[in-house]
């Protein structure tokens with residue numbers, strides 16, 4: 001359940017949303033009204049992208065796309081490029097809603113930006129923490145490692161490769177998808193024995209394939225007991241817009257001192273355009289990713305991306321404001337109801353499956369399915385070469401009416 005007091009997050013009418021965005025766009029630079037010679041930015045090309053006033057008036061999002069604001073940099077701290085100050089404000093607001101009002105942060109105590117997706121938000125965290133351990137604690141090569149689970153997303157392996165860090169993944173239990181404490185302790189002991197002193201933990205807030213959720217405090221307990229320095233990043237790319245609304249008093253919150261940052265995708269559950277992953281982190285950490293060579297950028301750059309679409313940030317703001325906290329709560333509970341319905345049918349059929357009660361994902365054991373069913377319903381395997389599980393993700397378009405024929409076909413297959 002979201003925090004009960006909403007300072008910023010309020011449902012707005014389409015008219016109010018349009019008015020606010022138009023106002024913010026007006027505060028950005030207008031290339032027709034002001035001579036701007038020094039930046040490599042213009043409106044979208046008028047020969048390709050219609051600038052018809054009637055069309056743009058019918059969709060404020062299209063208007064924002066055509067205006068083409070660049071949101072390079074991080075706008076929750078320091079200086080930013082003044083040319084797009086109007087729409088930076090909308091991004092700042094969206095970040096504050098996510099950090100304070102969804103993830104329980106103290107107002108003004110978090111930074112963040114709209115990254116290109118979960119991958120970038122995860123990389124941003126790994127990059128910041130590696131640099132911190134090196135710069136502030138004098139960590140030598142080989143003393144820093146990434147710790148995650150065998151169900152973690154491959155973006156963590158990508159980050160380990162890019163940042164030249166070793167990665168240790170703890171094998172989860174095959175049935176519960178939980179990290180067994182003994183396995184975690186054994187991995188931590190092996191890391192210590194190999195000379196690791198600093199640990200970057202990536203904790204799953206809904207895994208890609210199963211929808212499982214890691215025990216964040218178990219990571220903290222084990223690492224503290226072993227005397228390792230650690231920082232915890234939460235990969236909430238999948239679950240960030242669901243879990244806090246389903247689990248009251250969620251431990252996945254900035255009120256939990258063990259957690260320093262979150263990645264939350266808007267282009268999954270929130271149905272924002274692709275290119276909208278959210279990165280939020282406690283104040284004081286972005287500086288470890290500052291590229292001082294970005295001297296021509298006002299405020300410099302502390303993000304992995306460089307130039308990025310302001311229209312994407314506006315889209316996230318629009319979605320949040322269209323639903324408001326209560327509308328979003330209802331939407332997540334509707335998806336949860338459908339997922340529960342599916343899991344119940346599978347229970348009744350005796351079909352082996354995994355489902356975390358807060359997630360909209362159901363993974364079904366491959367042994368219960370055949371190629372025709374998998375193809376007809378577009379199920380996705382855990383491993384295309386050697387599938388053991390296939391998943392159903394209950395998104396907005398996946399209604400009980402769509403799930404019913406799947407269950408009926410599965411029942412027929414079971415009785416063969």
Ligand SMILES: Cc1ncc(COP(=O)(O)O)c(C=O)c1O
Pocket residue numbers: 116117118119120122153155206207208235236237238265277
């Ligand atoms: C848990 C998790 N983390 C990270 C990612 C990467 O997200 P993106 O594809 O937005 O880069 C995904 C994508 O499915 C994911 O499920």
